[in-house]
Amino acid sequence: MSRWFSRWSATLLALIVSLPAAADSARERLTRFYDQVETMRADFEQVRLREGSETGRRHAGEVVIHRPGRFRFEYIEPYEQLYVSDGGRVWSWDPGLEQVIVQDVTAILGNTPAALLAGNEPLEETFRIAEVGGTDGERWVELRPREDAENFEQVRLTFGPEHIRALEIVDGTGQTSRMTFSRVAxxxxxxxxxxxxEPPEGADVVDETD
Structure with missing residues (x-):
């Protein structure tokens, strides 16, 4: 899961302080999401889909973000996983393996989906941004990295009138990871x-920060 999270490094997840008007474009909602929101919490549900499939394994949990760089992704179902960043380091904790992987946060952010949620660098410098429609108050925006990214090809964000609703990533193998948000604040x-x-006593700690 820690390697997967690096692909999202992502995830992510904070948002618009003032409510956008219904006529706002997807780009305007993205700008507000990225520029105006410092903290966020939400419940999330994540499903990974193979190309051509509409079903996949479900994961659920909570995300808390404090920009720049601080986040906490806590997976609760179907098993526990935890990803925590203090803005300098990221801890990936797998209770089943009793293992902690420690990485520099710069290895997680950059031109990755997590930069959309927890980063603060100008988006236009890192991603090509395109509006791709919307329905019933939703606005969709698609982002592609300006430089080749090892683990993903594109990201699509869905914004409602008040909050972000979903984040969808397509990787180089055609697999889609879709994260939907609820109870967003x-x-x-x-x-x-x-x-x-703080790694639990007896845990195997793998330090990759050097």
Whole structure:
């Protein structure tokens, strides 16, 4: 799962402080999402789909973000996984394996989907951005990395009138990972302790920060 998260490094996930008008374009909603929101929490449901498939394995959990660089993705179903960043390091904790992988946050952000959620670098410098339609108040925007990305080809974000609703990634093999958000809250007070992780006693710690 930690290698998967690097592909999302992503994920992600914070959002618009002021509500956009119904006539706002997808690009305007993306700009507000990226430029105006410092903190966010949401429940998420993630499904990974093979090319041509409409069903896939379901994962669910909670995400908390404090820009720049701090995030906490906590998977609860069907098994526990945890990804925590304090803005400098990322801890990937797998309770089943009793293993922690520690990485530099710069290895997770950059031209990756996580940069959309937790980063603060100008999007136009990293991604080609295109509006791709919308229905019933939703707006869709597609982003492709300006430089070749090892683990994904494109990202599509779905925005409702008030909040981000979904993030969808297509990787180089044609597999799609779709994360939908619910109970989204922006501009919340966040306990900074949630962005730190102390490996449990006896855990196998793999440090990749050197």
């Amino acid at each position: 922006y501009g919340i007070a966040v306990d900074e302790g949630r962005f730190h992780f």
